[in-house]
Amino acid sequence: MGKTIAEKILSEHAGKDVKSGDLIIARVDVAMVQDGTGPLAVEAFNRMKLKALANPERSILFIDHAAPSPRKELSNAHKILREFADKYGAALSEVGEGICHQRLVEDFVKPGDVVVGADSHTCTSGALGAFATGMGSTDVAIAFGLGKVWMKVPETHRFVLKGKMPGGVFAKDLILYIIGMIGADGATYKAMEFEGEVIENMSMESRFTLTNMAVEAGAKTGLIATDETTRAYLRERNRESDFREIKPDPDAVYEKTYEIDVSGIEPQVSFPHTVDNTRPISEAKGVKIDQVYIGTCTNGRIEDLRIAAEILRGKKVAKGVRLIVIPASRNVYLKALKEGILEVFVEAGGAVLSPGCGPCVGIHQGVLADGEKVLSTQNRNFKGRMGNPNAFIYLASPATAAATAIKGEIADPREYL
Protein backbone atom coordinates (compact mmCIF):
# COMPACT_ATOMS: atom_id res chain seq x y z
CA MET A 1 0.00 0.00 0.00
CA GLY A 2 1.36 3.43 -0.94
CA LYS A 3 2.22 6.14 1.53
CA THR A 4 1.30 9.79 1.95
CA ILE A 5 4.10 12.31 2.55
CA ALA A 6 3.36 12.20 6.29
CA GLU A 7 3.56 8.39 6.42
CA LYS A 8 6.82 8.39 4.46
CA ILE A 9 8.63 10.92 6.62
CA LEU A 10 7.31 9.46 9.87
CA SER A 11 8.26 5.90 8.82
CA GLU A 12 11.85 7.09 8.37
CA HIS A 13 11.78 8.74 11.79
CA ALA A 14 10.08 5.87 13.63
CA GLY A 15 12.59 3.38 12.25
CA LYS A 16 9.78 1.16 11.00
CA ASP A 17 6.94 1.12 8.53
CA VAL A 18 4.07 3.16 9.93
CA LYS A 19 0.60 4.10 8.72
CA SER A 20 -2.04 6.60 9.78
CA GLY A 21 -3.43 5.93 13.24
CA ASP A 22 -0.21 4.38 14.62
CA LEU A 23 1.27 5.64 17.89
CA ILE A 24 4.98 6.20 17.33
CA ILE A 25 8.05 7.58 19.00
CA ALA A 26 9.54 9.78 16.28
CA ARG A 27 13.11 10.98 16.03
CA VAL A 28 13.23 14.79 15.85
CA ASP A 29 15.59 16.70 13.55
CA VAL A 30 14.75 20.29 14.48
CA ALA A 31 13.23 21.44 17.80
CA MET A 32 12.46 25.01 18.71
CA VAL A 33 10.78 27.34 21.17
CA GLN A 34 10.08 31.08 21.13
CA ASP A 35 10.05 33.68 23.88
CA GLY A 36 6.38 33.03 24.76
CA THR A 37 6.77 29.27 25.15
CA GLY A 38 10.50 28.91 25.82
CA PRO A 39 10.71 29.73 29.52
CA LEU A 40 8.16 26.98 30.29
CA ALA A 41 10.22 24.54 28.17
CA VAL A 42 13.37 25.46 30.10
CA GLU A 43 11.52 24.83 33.39
CA ALA A 44 10.25 21.47 32.13
CA PHE A 45 13.73 20.53 30.87
CA ASN A 46 15.14 21.21 34.33
CA ARG A 47 12.30 19.46 36.20
CA MET A 48 12.83 16.34 34.07
CA LYS A 49 16.52 16.48 35.00
CA LEU A 50 17.57 16.34 31.34
CA LYS A 51 21.29 16.87 31.11
CA ALA A 52 22.19 17.79 27.55
CA LEU A 53 20.77 18.51 24.11
CA ALA A 54 20.37 15.59 21.72
CA ASN A 55 21.11 17.86 18.75
CA PRO A 56 22.45 21.28 19.86
CA GLU A 57 22.91 22.87 16.39
CA ARG A 58 19.29 22.16 15.54
CA SER A 59 17.81 23.08 18.92
CA ILE A 60 16.81 26.70 18.51
CA LEU A 61 15.51 29.40 20.85
CA PHE A 62 13.88 32.33 19.04
CA ILE A 63 13.35 35.76 20.56
CA ASP A 64 10.67 37.09 18.23
CA HIS A 65 7.26 37.43 19.90
CA ALA A 66 8.02 40.37 22.17
CA ALA A 67 11.21 41.60 20.57
CA PRO A 68 12.61 44.07 21.45
CA SER A 69 11.14 43.57 24.91
CA PRO A 70 8.39 46.02 25.90
CA ARG A 71 8.58 45.28 29.66
CA LYS A 72 10.82 43.88 32.35
CA GLU A 73 9.03 40.54 32.84
CA LEU A 74 9.64 39.75 29.17
CA SER A 75 13.24 40.97 29.35
CA ASN A 76 13.71 38.43 32.14
CA ALA A 77 12.05 35.74 29.98
CA HIS A 78 14.50 36.56 27.18
CA LYS A 79 17.36 36.23 29.64
CA ILE A 80 16.22 32.71 30.56
CA LEU A 81 16.46 31.71 26.88
CA ARG A 82 19.87 33.33 26.37
CA GLU A 83 21.27 31.59 29.45
CA PHE A 84 19.87 28.22 28.39
CA ALA A 85 21.31 28.56 24.87
CA ASP A 86 24.65 29.54 26.31
CA LYS A 87 24.74 26.73 28.88
CA TYR A 88 23.74 23.91 26.49
CA GLY A 89 25.15 25.20 23.20
CA ALA A 90 21.78 25.64 21.50
CA ALA A 91 21.23 28.08 18.64
CA LEU A 92 19.79 31.45 19.63
CA SER A 93 17.94 33.80 17.29
CA GLU A 94 18.17 37.29 18.76
CA VAL A 95 16.05 40.44 18.69
CA GLY A 96 15.81 41.66 15.09
CA GLU A 97 16.73 38.37 13.42
CA GLY A 98 13.10 37.62 12.71
CA ILE A 99 10.11 35.36 13.23
CA CYS A 100 10.89 31.73 14.08
CA HIS A 101 8.96 30.19 11.17
CA GLN A 102 10.59 32.44 8.58
CA ARG A 103 14.06 31.84 10.00
CA LEU A 104 13.41 28.07 10.10
CA VAL A 105 12.63 27.88 6.38
CA GLU A 106 15.46 30.23 5.48
CA ASP A 107 18.25 28.56 7.41
CA PHE A 108 17.35 25.41 9.33
CA VAL A 109 14.75 23.03 7.89
CA LYS A 110 15.56 20.44 5.21
CA PRO A 111 13.12 18.42 3.13
CA GLY A 112 12.33 15.14 4.90
CA ASP A 113 12.94 16.53 8.41
CA VAL A 114 10.70 16.12 11.43
CA VAL A 115 10.35 19.56 13.01
CA VAL A 116 8.65 20.21 16.34
CA GLY A 117 8.10 23.71 17.62
CA ALA A 118 6.42 25.19 20.66
CA ASP A 119 4.41 27.41 18.36
CA SER A 120 1.30 26.40 16.46
CA HIS A 121 2.47 27.83 13.13
CA THR A 122 5.45 25.45 13.01
CA CYS A 123 3.48 23.79 10.19
CA THR A 124 4.85 26.55 7.90
CA SER A 125 7.98 24.47 7.18
CA GLY A 126 5.77 21.76 5.66
CA ALA A 127 6.02 23.58 2.33
CA LEU A 128 9.65 22.40 2.23
CA GLY A 129 8.51 18.77 2.37
CA ALA A 130 9.22 18.48 6.11
CA PHE A 131 6.84 17.04 8.71
CA ALA A 132 6.60 20.15 10.87
CA THR A 133 4.12 20.49 13.69
CA GLY A 134 3.29 22.64 16.69
CA MET A 135 3.47 21.10 20.17
CA GLY A 136 3.65 22.21 23.78
CA SER A 137 6.64 23.50 25.72
CA THR A 138 7.07 20.17 27.54
CA ASP A 139 7.07 18.19 24.27
CA VAL A 140 9.83 20.39 22.92
CA ALA A 141 11.79 20.18 26.18
CA ILE A 142 11.74 16.38 25.72
CA ALA A 143 12.72 16.76 22.06
CA PHE A 144 15.63 18.99 23.15
CA GLY A 145 16.85 16.45 25.69
CA LEU A 146 15.96 13.07 24.19
CA GLY A 147 15.70 13.94 20.48
CA LYS A 148 12.26 12.38 20.15
CA VAL A 149 8.53 12.88 20.70
CA TRP A 150 5.41 10.74 20.94
CA MET A 151 3.04 11.15 18.05
CA LYS A 152 0.07 9.65 16.27
CA VAL A 153 0.55 9.29 12.54
CA PRO A 154 -2.18 11.48 11.02
CA GLU A 155 -4.55 10.63 8.20
CA THR A 156 -4.12 12.94 5.24
CA HIS A 157 -6.60 15.18 3.45
CA ARG A 158 -5.47 15.94 -0.08
CA PHE A 159 -6.22 19.29 -1.72
CA VAL A 160 -5.88 19.15 -5.50
CA LEU A 161 -5.80 22.75 -6.72
CA LYS A 162 -6.64 23.28 -10.37
CA GLY A 163 -6.98 26.21 -12.75
CA LYS A 164 -5.17 29.54 -12.85
CA MET A 165 -5.05 32.01 -9.98
CA PRO A 166 -6.91 35.15 -11.10
CA GLY A 167 -5.10 38.53 -10.96
CA GLY A 168 -5.25 40.15 -7.53
CA VAL A 169 -5.84 36.75 -5.89
CA PHE A 170 -2.98 35.29 -3.85
CA ALA A 171 -2.08 32.26 -1.73
CA LYS A 172 -3.59 34.02 1.30
CA ASP A 173 -6.94 34.33 -0.46
CA LEU A 174 -6.75 30.68 -1.45
CA ILE A 175 -6.08 29.39 2.07
CA LEU A 176 -8.75 31.67 3.58
CA TYR A 177 -11.15 30.31 0.95
CA ILE A 178 -10.25 26.70 1.83
CA ILE A 179 -10.62 27.31 5.58
CA GLY A 180 -13.95 29.07 4.96
CA MET A 181 -15.03 26.00 3.02
CA ILE A 182 -13.95 23.22 5.42
CA GLY A 183 -14.20 25.19 8.70
CA ALA A 184 -11.81 25.94 11.56
CA ASP A 185 -11.96 22.26 12.59
CA GLY A 186 -12.30 20.84 9.07
CA ALA A 187 -8.92 19.12 9.22
CA THR A 188 -8.45 18.56 12.97
CA TYR A 189 -5.67 16.00 13.69
CA LYS A 190 -5.09 15.54 9.91
CA ALA A 191 -2.23 16.38 7.59
CA MET A 192 -3.22 18.59 4.67
CA GLU A 193 -1.35 17.79 1.45
CA PHE A 194 -1.52 20.47 -1.25
CA GLU A 195 -0.89 19.56 -4.88
CA GLY A 196 -1.96 20.25 -8.47
CA GLU A 197 -1.11 22.77 -11.16
CA VAL A 198 -1.70 25.73 -8.87
CA ILE A 199 1.00 24.46 -6.50
CA GLU A 200 3.35 23.58 -9.37
CA ASN A 201 3.14 27.20 -10.58
CA MET A 202 3.31 28.72 -7.10
CA SER A 203 6.40 30.40 -5.59
CA MET A 204 7.99 28.96 -2.46
CA GLU A 205 6.99 32.09 -0.53
CA SER A 206 3.32 31.63 -1.41
CA ARG A 207 3.52 27.95 -0.52
CA PHE A 208 4.67 28.96 2.97
CA THR A 209 1.53 31.10 3.29
CA LEU A 210 -0.61 28.03 2.55
CA THR A 211 1.09 25.64 4.96
CA ASN A 212 1.39 28.34 7.63
CA MET A 213 -2.39 28.37 7.96
CA ALA A 214 -3.00 24.60 7.97
CA VAL A 215 -3.40 24.80 11.75
CA GLU A 216 -6.25 27.29 11.28
CA ALA A 217 -8.24 24.38 9.85
CA GLY A 218 -7.14 22.31 12.85
CA ALA A 219 -4.47 20.35 10.96
CA LYS A 220 -1.37 18.81 12.48
CA THR A 221 0.64 19.99 9.50
CA GLY A 222 0.43 21.16 5.90
CA LEU A 223 2.64 19.41 3.36
CA ILE A 224 3.83 20.07 -0.16
CA ALA A 225 6.01 17.71 -2.24
CA THR A 226 9.43 19.06 -3.18
CA ASP A 227 10.21 20.09 -6.75
CA GLU A 228 12.50 22.39 -8.76
CA THR A 229 10.95 25.43 -7.00
CA THR A 230 12.03 23.95 -3.65
CA ARG A 231 15.50 23.29 -5.02
CA ALA A 232 15.83 26.85 -6.37
CA TYR A 233 14.75 28.28 -3.00
CA LEU A 234 17.38 26.26 -1.15
CA ARG A 235 20.00 27.20 -3.76
CA GLU A 236 19.26 30.88 -3.20
CA ARG A 237 19.89 30.30 0.50
CA ASN A 238 23.22 28.60 -0.35
CA ARG A 239 22.04 25.20 0.78
CA GLU A 240 21.07 23.32 -2.35
CA SER A 241 22.75 20.24 -0.88
CA ASP A 242 19.86 20.09 1.63
CA PHE A 243 17.47 19.29 -1.23
CA ARG A 244 15.96 15.83 -1.56
CA GLU A 245 12.92 14.51 -3.31
CA ILE A 246 9.90 14.12 -1.05
CA LYS A 247 6.62 13.11 -2.65
CA PRO A 248 3.67 10.83 -1.92
CA ASP A 249 3.35 7.42 -3.56
CA PRO A 250 0.96 7.39 -6.52
CA ASP A 251 -1.20 4.84 -4.67
CA ALA A 252 -1.13 6.66 -1.31
CA VAL A 253 -4.35 6.35 0.67
CA TYR A 254 -6.11 9.60 1.54
CA GLU A 255 -8.96 9.93 3.99
CA LYS A 256 -10.43 12.70 1.83
CA THR A 257 -9.64 14.40 -1.45
CA TYR A 258 -10.86 17.88 -2.31
CA GLU A 259 -10.63 19.12 -5.89
CA ILE A 260 -10.80 22.88 -6.07
CA ASP A 261 -10.87 25.04 -9.20
CA VAL A 262 -9.28 28.33 -8.18
CA SER A 263 -10.20 30.22 -11.37
CA GLY A 264 -13.33 31.80 -9.91
CA ILE A 265 -11.97 32.75 -6.48
CA GLU A 266 -12.14 36.41 -5.42
CA PRO A 267 -9.88 38.09 -2.86
CA GLN A 268 -11.08 36.89 0.57
CA VAL A 269 -11.50 38.54 3.97
CA SER A 270 -12.00 36.74 7.31
CA PHE A 271 -14.36 38.67 9.55
CA PRO A 272 -14.14 38.71 13.37
CA HIS A 273 -13.77 36.51 15.45
CA THR A 274 -12.96 33.25 13.64
CA VAL A 275 -10.70 32.50 10.69
CA ASP A 276 -13.39 30.47 8.91
CA ASN A 277 -15.75 33.46 8.90
CA THR A 278 -14.60 34.34 5.38
CA ARG A 279 -16.33 36.47 2.78
CA PRO A 280 -15.40 37.39 -0.79
CA ILE A 281 -14.17 40.97 -1.17
CA SER A 282 -17.39 41.94 -2.96
CA GLU A 283 -19.23 41.33 0.33
CA ALA A 284 -16.51 42.84 2.51
CA LYS A 285 -15.80 46.20 0.85
CA GLY A 286 -16.55 49.42 2.68
CA VAL A 287 -15.84 48.38 6.30
CA LYS A 288 -14.00 51.35 7.87
CA ILE A 289 -10.56 50.39 9.22
CA ASP A 290 -8.39 52.13 11.87
CA GLN A 291 -5.16 50.17 11.43
CA VAL A 292 -3.56 48.04 8.72
CA TYR A 293 -0.79 45.57 9.54
CA ILE A 294 1.39 44.01 6.83
CA GLY A 295 3.78 41.38 8.17
CA THR A 296 3.87 38.14 10.27
CA CYS A 297 4.90 34.54 9.54
CA THR A 298 1.92 34.33 7.17
CA ASN A 299 2.65 37.32 4.95
CA GLY A 300 5.82 39.17 5.91
CA ARG A 301 8.02 37.80 3.13
CA ILE A 302 9.66 39.77 0.30
CA GLU A 303 7.01 38.75 -2.22
CA ASP A 304 4.32 40.11 0.15
CA LEU A 305 6.15 43.40 0.68
CA ARG A 306 6.73 43.78 -3.08
CA ILE A 307 3.06 43.48 -3.97
CA ALA A 308 2.01 45.83 -1.15
CA ALA A 309 4.64 48.37 -2.27
CA GLU A 310 3.49 48.11 -5.87
CA ILE A 311 0.04 49.21 -4.76
CA LEU A 312 1.24 51.87 -2.32
CA ARG A 313 3.93 53.43 -4.56
CA GLY A 314 3.28 57.16 -4.96
CA LYS A 315 0.11 56.94 -2.85
CA LYS A 316 -0.69 58.03 0.70
CA VAL A 317 -2.27 56.12 3.55
CA ALA A 318 -5.80 57.46 4.18
CA LYS A 319 -6.21 60.06 6.92
CA GLY A 320 -7.06 58.38 10.22
CA VAL A 321 -5.44 55.03 9.30
CA ARG A 322 -2.19 53.72 10.82
CA LEU A 323 -0.14 51.47 8.54
CA ILE A 324 2.35 49.17 10.26
CA VAL A 325 4.80 47.15 8.18
CA ILE A 326 7.12 44.50 9.65
CA PRO A 327 9.39 42.31 7.50
CA ALA A 328 9.39 38.71 8.75
CA SER A 329 13.16 38.38 9.05
CA ARG A 330 16.41 40.29 8.80
CA ASN A 331 16.98 38.70 5.41
CA VAL A 332 13.61 39.99 4.18
CA TYR A 333 14.27 43.40 5.77
CA LEU A 334 17.62 43.77 4.01
CA LYS A 335 16.17 42.74 0.65
CA ALA A 336 13.29 45.20 1.04
CA LEU A 337 15.77 47.91 2.05
CA LYS A 338 17.96 47.32 -1.00
CA GLU A 339 14.98 47.20 -3.37
CA GLY A 340 13.68 50.55 -2.11
CA ILE A 341 10.48 48.94 -0.86
CA LEU A 342 10.74 50.23 2.69
CA GLU A 343 11.08 53.74 1.28
CA VAL A 344 7.71 53.29 -0.46
CA PHE A 345 6.01 52.39 2.83
CA VAL A 346 7.60 55.25 4.72
CA GLU A 347 6.76 57.80 2.01
CA ALA A 348 3.17 56.55 1.95
CA GLY A 349 2.95 57.35 5.66
CA GLY A 350 3.56 53.90 7.12
CA ALA A 351 5.54 52.90 10.23
CA VAL A 352 8.18 50.28 9.41
CA LEU A 353 9.38 48.28 12.43
CA SER A 354 12.18 45.78 13.01
CA PRO A 355 11.64 42.05 12.21
CA GLY A 356 9.49 40.07 14.66
CA CYS A 357 5.88 39.08 15.28
CA GLY A 358 4.76 42.65 15.96
CA PRO A 359 1.17 43.42 17.02
CA CYS A 360 -0.11 39.91 16.12
CA VAL A 361 0.89 38.74 19.60
CA GLY A 362 -1.14 41.36 21.47
CA ILE A 363 1.52 42.76 23.74
CA HIS A 364 3.12 45.66 21.82
CA GLN A 365 3.71 47.56 18.56
CA GLY A 366 0.10 48.38 17.73
CA VAL A 367 -2.37 47.22 20.39
CA LEU A 368 -5.86 48.43 19.42
CA ALA A 369 -8.25 50.71 21.29
CA ASP A 370 -11.77 49.62 22.28
CA GLY A 371 -14.06 49.35 19.28
CA GLU A 372 -11.26 49.72 16.72
CA LYS A 373 -10.97 47.64 13.57
CA VAL A 374 -7.75 46.33 12.09
CA LEU A 375 -7.11 44.63 8.78
CA SER A 376 -4.08 42.40 9.11
CA THR A 377 -2.15 39.94 6.96
CA GLN A 378 -1.71 37.63 9.99
CA ASN A 379 -3.34 34.21 10.38
CA ARG A 380 -5.68 34.66 13.36
CA ASN A 381 -8.51 36.96 14.35
CA PHE A 382 -9.69 35.48 17.65
CA LYS A 383 -11.23 37.82 20.19
CA GLY A 384 -8.42 39.44 22.15
CA ARG A 385 -5.71 38.19 19.81
CA MET A 386 -4.15 41.61 19.28
CA GLY A 387 -4.30 42.60 22.94
CA ASN A 388 -7.83 43.98 23.24
CA PRO A 389 -10.95 41.79 23.41
CA ASN A 390 -13.03 44.84 22.46
CA ALA A 391 -11.30 45.24 19.07
CA PHE A 392 -12.15 43.63 15.72
CA ILE A 393 -9.65 41.82 13.48
CA TYR A 394 -10.09 41.26 9.74
CA LEU A 395 -7.67 39.00 7.83
CA ALA A 396 -6.62 39.41 4.20
CA SER A 397 -3.73 39.35 1.73
CA PRO A 398 -0.97 42.00 1.60
CA ALA A 399 -2.52 43.38 -1.63
CA THR A 400 -5.92 43.81 0.04
CA ALA A 401 -4.16 45.33 3.05
CA ALA A 402 -2.35 47.90 0.90
CA ALA A 403 -5.54 48.84 -0.97
CA THR A 404 -7.36 49.13 2.36
CA ALA A 405 -4.65 51.41 3.79
CA ILE A 406 -5.09 53.80 0.84
CA LYS A 407 -8.87 53.83 0.96
CA GLY A 408 -9.37 53.75 4.74
CA GLU A 409 -11.94 51.00 4.33
CA ILE A 410 -11.72 47.40 3.15
CA ALA A 411 -10.92 47.70 -0.55
CA ASP A 412 -10.56 45.42 -3.58
CA PRO A 413 -6.86 45.25 -4.56
CA ARG A 414 -7.82 44.59 -8.17
CA GLU A 415 -8.77 48.28 -8.44
CA TYR A 416 -5.12 49.17 -7.80
CA LEU A 417 -3.22 46.55 -9.80
Next chain:
Amino acid sequence: MILKGRAFKFGDDISTDHIAPGRYFHLRTNLPELAKHVLEDADPEFAKKVQKGDIIVAGRNFGLGSSREHAPRIIKIAGVSCILAKSFARIFFRNAVNIGLPLLECDTDPIDDGDILEIDLEKGLVKDLTKGIEIQATPLPKFMLNIIEDGGIEDHILKYGDFKLED
Protein backbone atom coordinates in the same frame (compact mmCIF):
# COMPACT_ATOMS: atom_id res chain seq x y z
CA MET B 1 -9.95 7.50 37.96
CA ILE B 2 -13.35 8.90 39.07
CA LEU B 3 -13.82 12.67 38.89
CA LYS B 4 -16.71 14.62 40.34
CA GLY B 5 -17.57 18.29 40.04
CA ARG B 6 -19.87 21.05 38.96
CA ALA B 7 -20.29 21.89 35.26
CA PHE B 8 -19.26 25.26 33.80
CA LYS B 9 -20.68 25.56 30.30
CA PHE B 10 -18.96 27.28 27.39
CA GLY B 11 -19.82 27.51 23.69
CA ASP B 12 -17.96 26.54 20.50
CA ASP B 13 -14.50 27.73 19.40
CA ILE B 14 -13.06 28.72 22.79
CA SER B 15 -9.52 29.66 21.73
CA THR B 16 -6.30 29.74 23.73
CA ASP B 17 -6.62 33.54 23.42
CA HIS B 18 -9.87 33.31 25.43
CA ILE B 19 -8.13 31.04 27.95
CA ALA B 20 -4.78 32.82 28.32
CA PRO B 21 -5.10 36.25 26.63
CA GLY B 22 -2.10 37.71 24.82
CA ARG B 23 -2.28 40.93 26.83
CA TYR B 24 -1.02 38.88 29.81
CA PHE B 25 1.96 37.62 27.80
CA HIS B 26 4.29 38.99 30.49
CA LEU B 27 2.67 36.69 33.10
CA ARG B 28 3.63 33.51 31.26
CA THR B 29 6.57 33.08 33.62
CA ASN B 30 4.18 33.49 36.59
CA LEU B 31 1.47 30.85 36.14
CA PRO B 32 -0.37 31.35 39.48
CA GLU B 33 -0.82 35.02 38.53
CA LEU B 34 -1.81 34.15 34.94
CA ALA B 35 -4.36 31.65 36.34
CA LYS B 36 -6.25 34.58 37.91
CA HIS B 37 -7.19 35.52 34.32
CA VAL B 38 -8.06 32.02 33.09
CA LEU B 39 -10.82 32.06 30.44
CA GLU B 40 -11.28 35.77 31.10
CA ASP B 41 -12.31 36.60 27.54
CA ALA B 42 -14.99 33.88 27.52
CA ASP B 43 -16.34 34.56 31.05
CA PRO B 44 -14.73 37.43 33.01
CA GLU B 45 -16.01 35.96 36.32
CA PHE B 46 -14.84 32.38 35.76
CA ALA B 47 -11.58 32.62 37.71
CA LYS B 48 -13.48 33.93 40.75
CA LYS B 49 -16.28 31.35 40.57
CA VAL B 50 -14.36 28.15 39.78
CA GLN B 51 -13.73 25.73 42.64
CA LYS B 52 -11.51 22.72 43.03
CA GLY B 53 -12.89 19.73 41.12
CA ASP B 54 -15.14 21.76 38.78
CA ILE B 55 -15.56 20.56 35.21
CA ILE B 56 -15.46 22.64 32.02
CA VAL B 57 -18.16 21.59 29.54
CA ALA B 58 -17.79 23.07 26.07
CA GLY B 59 -18.90 22.82 22.45
CA ARG B 60 -16.81 22.21 19.35
CA ASN B 61 -13.09 22.83 18.84
CA PHE B 62 -12.18 23.78 22.41
CA GLY B 63 -8.65 25.17 22.71
CA LEU B 64 -8.08 26.14 19.10
CA GLY B 65 -5.21 28.43 18.23
CA SER B 66 -1.84 28.91 19.81
CA SER B 67 0.32 26.07 21.14
CA ARG B 68 0.70 27.82 24.52
CA GLU B 69 0.82 25.05 27.11
CA HIS B 70 0.05 27.78 29.64
CA ALA B 71 -3.62 27.43 28.61
CA PRO B 72 -4.25 23.90 30.00
CA ARG B 73 -1.78 24.54 32.84
CA ILE B 74 -3.73 27.51 34.21
CA ILE B 75 -7.01 25.63 33.82
CA LYS B 76 -5.47 22.91 35.98
CA ILE B 77 -4.04 25.41 38.47
CA ALA B 78 -7.52 26.99 38.77
CA GLY B 79 -8.70 23.62 40.12
CA VAL B 80 -10.55 22.20 37.10
CA SER B 81 -10.54 18.38 37.27
CA CYS B 82 -11.64 17.57 33.72
CA ILE B 83 -12.76 19.14 30.44
CA LEU B 84 -15.61 17.73 28.36
CA ALA B 85 -16.16 19.05 24.84
CA LYS B 86 -17.79 18.00 21.59
CA SER B 87 -14.29 18.23 20.10
CA PHE B 88 -10.86 19.61 20.94
CA ALA B 89 -8.20 21.35 18.90
CA ARG B 90 -5.23 19.04 18.53
CA ILE B 91 -2.38 20.90 20.26
CA PHE B 92 -4.56 21.78 23.26
CA PHE B 93 -5.66 18.15 23.58
CA ARG B 94 -2.07 16.94 23.44
CA ASN B 95 -0.89 19.54 25.95
CA ALA B 96 -3.68 18.65 28.38
CA VAL B 97 -2.73 14.95 28.26
CA ASN B 98 0.94 15.86 28.67
CA ILE B 99 0.32 17.93 31.79
CA GLY B 100 -2.05 15.34 33.28
CA LEU B 101 -5.31 17.25 32.84
CA PRO B 102 -8.07 14.74 31.97
CA LEU B 103 -10.33 15.52 29.02
CA LEU B 104 -12.95 13.66 27.02
CA GLU B 105 -14.95 14.15 23.84
CA CYS B 106 -18.71 13.61 24.12
CA ASP B 107 -22.08 15.14 23.33
CA THR B 108 -22.26 18.02 25.80
CA ASP B 109 -25.68 19.38 24.79
CA PRO B 110 -27.61 17.46 27.49
CA ILE B 111 -25.47 19.00 30.27
CA ASP B 112 -26.48 22.36 31.76
CA ASP B 113 -24.41 24.90 33.63
CA GLY B 114 -24.24 23.97 37.31
CA ASP B 115 -25.08 20.27 36.85
CA ILE B 116 -23.13 17.89 39.07
CA LEU B 117 -21.13 15.40 37.01
CA GLU B 118 -19.32 12.18 37.83
CA ILE B 119 -16.82 10.89 35.28
CA ASP B 120 -15.23 7.45 34.98
CA LEU B 121 -12.14 8.29 32.98
CA GLU B 122 -11.13 4.73 32.04
CA LYS B 123 -14.59 3.87 30.72
CA GLY B 124 -15.21 7.34 29.29
CA LEU B 125 -18.55 7.40 31.05
CA VAL B 126 -20.11 10.71 32.09
CA LYS B 127 -22.95 10.69 34.63
CA ASP B 128 -25.03 13.85 35.00
CA LEU B 129 -26.18 13.33 38.59
CA THR B 130 -28.44 16.40 38.47
CA LYS B 131 -30.37 15.05 35.49
CA GLY B 132 -29.93 11.35 36.22
CA ILE B 133 -28.56 10.57 32.76
CA GLU B 134 -25.43 8.90 31.38
CA ILE B 135 -23.41 10.02 28.36
CA GLN B 136 -20.83 7.75 26.72
CA ALA B 137 -17.72 9.71 25.76
CA THR B 138 -14.94 8.52 23.46
CA PRO B 139 -12.56 6.75 25.87
CA LEU B 140 -8.94 7.89 25.81
CA PRO B 141 -6.39 5.54 24.19
CA LYS B 142 -4.48 3.49 26.75
CA PHE B 143 -1.19 5.35 26.32
CA MET B 144 -2.86 8.69 27.01
CA LEU B 145 -4.49 7.29 30.16
CA ASN B 146 -1.04 6.06 31.19
CA ILE B 147 0.44 9.55 30.80
CA ILE B 148 -2.42 11.09 32.81
CA GLU B 149 -2.14 8.41 35.50
CA ASP B 150 1.61 9.03 35.76
CA GLY B 151 0.72 12.66 36.54
CA GLY B 152 1.78 13.95 33.12
CA ILE B 153 4.60 13.36 30.67
CA GLU B 154 7.18 15.12 32.88
CA ASP B 155 6.62 12.63 35.68
CA HIS B 156 6.49 9.81 33.13
CA ILE B 157 9.95 10.77 31.83
CA LEU B 158 11.26 11.26 35.37
CA LYS B 159 9.98 7.78 36.27
CA TYR B 160 11.29 5.90 33.22
CA GLY B 161 14.00 8.22 31.85
CA ASP B 162 12.39 7.69 28.44
CA PHE B 163 9.02 7.06 26.81
CA LYS B 164 7.35 3.87 27.94
CA LEU B 165 4.08 3.98 26.05
CA GLU B 166 1.88 1.26 24.63
CA ASP B 167 -1.07 1.74 22.33
